Amino acid sequence: MAKGKIRAKIKRSQLYTFACGRKSTQEAVPFVEGAGCSRTVHCNQPHMHRKRPLKYRSNYISTTKYNFLSFLPKSLYEQFHRVANLYFLAAAVLSLTPLSPFSAVSMIAPLAFVVGLSMAKEGLEDWRRFMQDMNVNSRKVKFHKEGGVFEFKQWQQIEVGDVVRVEKDEFFPADLLLLSSSYEDGICYVETMNLDGETNLKVKRAMDVTLSLEEDEDFKNFTGLIKCEDPNPSLYTFVGNLDYDRQTYSLEPAQVLLRDSKLRNTGFVYGVVIFTGFDTKVMQNSTKSPSKRSRIEKKMDYIIYVLFSLLLVISLISSLGFALKTKFHMPNWWYMRPDDTEQFYNPKEPFISGLSHLVTALILYGYLIPISLYVSIEVVKVLQATFINQDLQMYDDDTGIPAQARTSNLNEELGQVDTILSDKTGTLTCNQMDFLKCSIAGTAYGVRASEVERAAAQQMANDLEQDGRQSSVSSKRSKQDIELETVVTSKDGKDNKPPIKFFSFEDDRMTEGNWRKEPNVDMIILFCRILAVCHTAIPELNEETGTYAYEAESPDEGAFLVAAREFGFEFFKRTQTSVFVRERYIGSGQTTEREYKILNLLEFTSKRKRMTVIVRDEEGQIILMCKGADSIIFDRLAKKGKTYLEDTTKHLNIYGEAGLRTLALAYRKLEESEYSAWNNEFQKAKTSIGADRDTNLEKVAEMMEKELTLVGATAVEDKLQKGVPQCIDKLAQAGLKLWVLTGDKMETAINIGFACSLLREGMKQICITTLDSESKEAIKENILTQVNNGSQMIKLEKDPYAAFALIIDGKTLAYALEEDMKFLFLGLAVDCASVICCRVSPKQKALVTRLVKEGTGKVTLGIGDGANDVGMIQEADIGVGISGVEGMQAVMASDFSVSQFRFLERLLVVHGHWCYKRIAQMVCYFFYKNIAFGLTLFYFEAFTGFSGQSVYDDWYMILFNVVLTSLPVISLGVFEQDVSSDVCLEFPTLYQQGPRNLFFDWYRILGWMGNGLYSSLVIFFLNIVIFYDQAYRAEGQTTDMSILGTIMFTCIICALNFQVSLIMTHYTWMQHVLIWFSIVAWFIFLFIYGMLPPKISHSAYQILTEALASAPVYWITTLLVTIACTLPYLAHMSLQRCFNPMDHHVIQEIKYLKKDVSDQVMWRREKTKAREKTKIGFTARVDALIRSLRGKLNKKTHSIESNKSYPPS
Amino acid sequence: MDTDRERHRARETAFYLFTQQSLPACKPVLTPGWVIAIFLFMGVIFIPVGLVTLRASHCVVEIVDRYDIDCVPEPSRMDKVSYIQDDSIPKNCSRFMKVHKYMKAPIYIYYQLDNYYQNHRRYVKSRSDKQLLDGQKYHDTSYCQPVESNNNRPIVPCGLIAWSLFNDTFEFIREGAELKVNRKNIAWKSDRGHKFGKNVYPFNFQNGTLIGGGKLNPEIPLSDQEDLIVWMRTSALPSFRKLYGRIEEDLDVDDVVVVNLMNNYNTYSFGGKKKLVLSTSSWLGGKNDFLGHACVFVGCSSLTLAIIFVLLHVKYRRPYGDMSYLPWNRKSFSG
Secondary structure: OHHHHHHOOOOOOOOOOOOOOOOOOOOOOOOOOEOOEOEEEEEOOHHHHHOOOOOOOOOOOOOOOOOOOOHHHHHHHHHOOOHHHHHHHHHHHHOOOOOOOOOHHHHHHHHHHHHHHHHHHHHHHHHHHHHHHHHHHOOEEEEEEEOOEEEEEEHHHOOOOOEEEEEOOOEOOOEEEEEEEOOOOOEEEEEOHHHHOOOOEEEEEOOHHHOOOOOHHHHOOOOEEEEEOOOOOOOOOOOEEEEEOOEEEEEOHHHEEOOOOEEEOOOEEEEEEEEOHHHOHHHHHOOOOOOOOOHHHHHHHHHHHHHHHHHHHHHHHHHHHHHHHHHHHHHHOHHHOOOOOOHHHOOOOHHHHHHHHHHHHHHHHHHHOOOOHHHHHHHHHHHHHHHHHHOHHHOEOOOOEOOEEOOOOOHHHHHHEEEEEEOOEOOOEEEEEEEEEEEEOOEEEOOOOOHHHHHHHHHHHHHHHHHHOOOOOHHHHHHHHHHHHHHHHHHHHHHOOOOEOOEOOOOOOOHHHHHHHOOOHHHHHHHHHHHHHOOOOEEEEOOOOOOEEEEOOOHHHHHHHHHHHHHOEEEEEEOOOEEEEEEOOOOOOOOEEEEEEEEEEEOOOOOOOEEEEEEEOOOOOEEEEEEEOHHHHHHOEOOHHHOOHHHHHHHHHHHHHOOOEEEEEEEEEEOHHHHHHHHHHHHHHHHOOOOOHHHHHHHHHHHHOOOEEEEEEEEEEEEEOOOHHHHHHHHHHOOOEEEEEOOOOHHHHHHHHHHOOOOOOOOEEEEEOOOOOOOHHHHHHHHHHHHHHHHHHHHHOOOOOOOEEEEEEHHHHHHHOOOOOHHHHHHHHHHOOEEEEEOOOHHHHHHHHHHHHHHHOOEEEEEEOOHHHHHHHHHOOEEEEEOOOOOOHHHHHOOEEEOOOOHHHHHHHHHHHHHHHHHHHHHHHHHHHHHHHHHHHHHHHHHOOOOOOOOOOHHHHHHHHHHHOHHHHHHHHHHOOOOOHHHHHHOHHHHHHOOOOOOOOHHHHHHHHHHHHHHHHHHHHHHHHHHOOOEOOOOOOEOOHHHHHHHHHHHHHHHHHHHHHHHOOOEOHHHHHHHHHHHHHHHHHHHHHHHOOHHHHHHHOOHHHHHHOOOHHHHHHHHHHHHHHHHHHHHHHHHHHHHOOOHHHHHHHHHHOOHHHHOHHHHHHHHHHOOOOOOOOHHHHOHHHHHHHHHHHHHHHHHHHHHHHOOOO | OHHHHHHHHHHHOHHHHHHOOOOOOEOOOOOHHHHHHHHHHHHHHHHHHHHHHHHHHHHOOEEEEEOOOOOOOHHHHHHHHHHHHOOOOOOEEEEEEEOOOOEOOOEEEEEEEOOOOOOOHHHHHOOOHHHHHHHHHOOOOHHHOOOOEEOOEEOEOOOHHHHOOOOOEEEEEEOOEEOOEEOOOOOOHHHHHHHOOOOOOOEOOOOOOOOOOOOOOOOOOHHHOHHHHHHHOOOOOOOEEEEEEEEOOOEOOOOEEEEEEEOOOOOOOOOOOEEEEEEOOEOOEOOOHHHHHHHHHHHHHHHHHHHHHHHHHHHOOOOOOOHHHOHHHHHHHHO
């Protein structure tokens, strides 16, 4: 409130010429009641809306999938949507019939467990969403209770018709009709980042009739009737009428404040609730994010189909066998009473018995399909996600936000990314401008280097040292490498906290008032005044420090004002008509306050690319001050005003090269008469009503903005986020391609491209642009030639190190993305090392993403921070949101969120790599395991006359997937590391194992299946031959079915768990516990099961203690089978490692032999080698600068050397 | 400072290391040394084990006599089924078994059946464990289909397995004197003690129109009917041996044992063989050469692999941890 009062009551409407200063015109299109426009809102009478038909939806929002009632049916439906689960459900139902080979409980229990676990996970996730909703729903806002008293109430209780008071920096709880604001003329500023991703503030303006409602008490007797459109998703339209004071006024979108946008720069506003909850525009706009599945999971489906076919084949074989046995042999088996059978075994009807046996067999061999696969994977992924969330190296200390895996089903996809599509603003850059340099009257000020320059210098120093020390010990050089890295990173750390925000300028000639000693003081004063006066910002006093902060529409302006303040021109007050500046160094050294009366303000639009104010200073002199894009300003210079043009242009070029954003400043002194003549015309244009008002205004403005005198230019640095160049460098070294899709203009995008090392001097830039004027066909023709030329150029290029960059703007992209051209375009883009698309709309971002995803068939990752990136994030295979900025839209739509771009490196190169290998190996092993187990059932069945008898106890089968083999699999999927995280980062090329899919190709999958087949054969036949008829104990007992089954099962458990331990390469105590526990658990189970009374344990009663433990054959066989099962795998692995090792094998060996410690030179050399593959990146960017400087240096050293080499003899 | 130290300490806790996935780990690598050592080790383990097993197996003396055909009188051999089903014909039969090697007591007597699907699902399921333990007190015998009741009275023990009880009997005579056959303790102790009721007596057994296999003495409780208990342990495969009894006298070389047997059991309808087996046992159990052979085979394979690896390693020596195998280095070789 206090702040609001300080700067409230400024009439702003006069300042604005184009956007909102228009008087709300009562002559606007009259609002017609009718279809789609039936909503009636009784203002300040919410009780009217508690009864039908005016009862509207409440302001309670819910994004949950389920509610308490629908959870069970809905989530069950979801679960049984999966083919495998449906199959198991059918099997469970059939297990209640006599057809089942197992007891019903052994089919139902695992299914219930698996489905229950998945449902619990769903429920938990939904609960989290619910809590999030509750959080939003229980936010508080002030509403008009009665009699002019405002009280707090929760958002969810807000009703249509309520009058609410929203304070500064609060979100609007619903769609509101703006009644009045803390500004006298009812203006307020709104940030709509959550709606459309635009960071600049938008102006909303109340109707004149409601302006008088400016205090709480005024609402005591306020009533009104709004008739308006029905809820709809269009953000930019609104039609309606307000009946107030016996008059009808029409309403416009400019008077509607939308839910989820934020009040900025305005003390408070009053508004009437029009739409609540799901009726609000933002909720109407919300789209369900598509559910994404990883490639491995999709491929897994195919494997499951393969297994289903295998299942079907052996079931058919089995039922055919059964039918034949029943028909031809059964009549002879008197001991089975063939004379007295049910249909199932009736030898006279082999067809029916065969058919019914098919059902039995399908259930019996269900073990081929791993029922627990999905649930194991889900558990593993949740745990992996927890590790991602827990990683402190992806935790941002400044904001306290960790990385977050918002969905866990894409973890392994992180390890297969091929192309990253990145937003620029807020993702690569901070959206914070730092005033870095300026050029005044042809003199360049500002000695601090930009990041690009610094990087160049760093690299160059390094290169020179390398050159100089080629003969010296190479270990020294590698030490230098490290130092370089630390220097660069530490510098980054320092840069992040400059002493003054937005101001990184360093030059003794300018600061501390020293500019008074400069030759052209007048121009410097003028320059600073333009900075301090020509803007639309509002100062805000920080009462603690006594300094002013500025609320500007664009970050550049803020930087300018801070710069002006530091130079001694402190803008501190804005009134309706004037700007007040405190000038410190002018005159006698006292600070003087000067007032500049603002006569006109011609604001900045992207079309005009300039902003102008016309002010009258205290001497009465009228001055036009203008700042804008250099090209625009240069066109409007007076002949006399070009004194500094040449020097300034030179400086501007240097700034551009250094990756800075530049603006040119100019002024013009006006005569009174000249001004008033123009002003008349301007006012006329301003008050005119009609479609061509804006063009008229522009024309008139144009008349004044000419004959300018150039003062100088500014250069601000669009600060890159911390660590972005390094991260891009590493990602490039990992073989990832980075496309930048930005809404910014081409020059800025190119600058940033340079700053991020996506572009460098040596790169051949292929710019594809079009002219507006041409017809569509001509444009397309033109683009086609450009694309073809580009492709041709790349094809003809012989230099293997040559790199190309493709730069395309949004308008051109619109044509390039059309059906007939898009693949040509894509072909060109894929060949280029980096691609930058500028001026692209959110929709185009999504389209480009889809093109890359579908065109190349490779995994794409979209990363962005704003609502404008939502389309891209949802379209990409993986969407990553930058959290920590205020708008949460991107994060909400994303699959992963990180707080800074640089964490992407660790997310992909470490976690992605791990997760990919973990899941791939785990799934392979899973299929191996189930084939090895499932096939033994088949073999045995063949020995029982295909009758569907299983050799194992039902309980063994239940525990097989759920307990006895699941924990090692999970430990493989959660804890396995082929190499440590440091090595992942040091050898980024290791990442390529993922995109090349080396661990989940069909070769590998089939290999594992073959291994499973081998294991099943070994397990079954070794056991059968050893135990079928001979006594296996000294006491002469022979085996029976339950004993043989138990022995075989022991072999299976040991062999499978031993196999998984061979796959692992990383054993912490966790792995040891989980693997060996699983084996021990089997014996413990067997022991306990045997102790249970025989009514429960049946034939397994005391089986371990009495029949097995004391038989040496049992143990020998277990050992033999275990080793025999794993022997081929072991041999294969050893052979592969010996003669065809993969990257990580060699690195593991180095680490194992501690060669990295003993031979650091080699280790470091290899680390640098693993990087050399890429054409873009941190190091590459600065080559050009180095080259030119090195040339100079070479000349120098040559001359020195030549001096040296001819010593006076 | 305190927080710094605390943070430092926190970093060392196991939990911290766990969440950061940097727990101390053992990372074994299959270096040639390890590979050769492992294969050698496995060879060294399995070959002796196999040899010991083989030796144990060779110590076992086993005499097998197939009698199902020879015990059918010559004229009936054309139609063995009607012979065996004809109750009026006495089924006595005498066999001579010559001991070719000294057999130390106890000598286990087995009968062996072939092509007999005791593991068929219909057969396996047809029993009631609860009835075996509780007798007629337990009424639900639906599992015992189709041999569930007779004349509306339950059968104890019910089910196909009991109904088809093996009923050939054997008597052994050496040099005119009967060899004592101990038929006690041939079943698992737990079966006798806990699965077959001590107070459950056979009831209404083999009283139906179709008589399956052997009959049971209704005076003896099920827990003492060890033939039945052994028979009820269904075999895993269609070819199986079951323990019949023990001869607790040594047999010398060239002793001739005369076996007087009653050839009652019908295996002729399905062409199953019947054999009588006399076997001693070792710590290994019966004669089981396969296990020894398998062990030796696996051991030899391991040894062979070890040798192959040694040779390969000598011939194509790859210094371990050699960077030239890293892809970027290999590429530079080819390029």
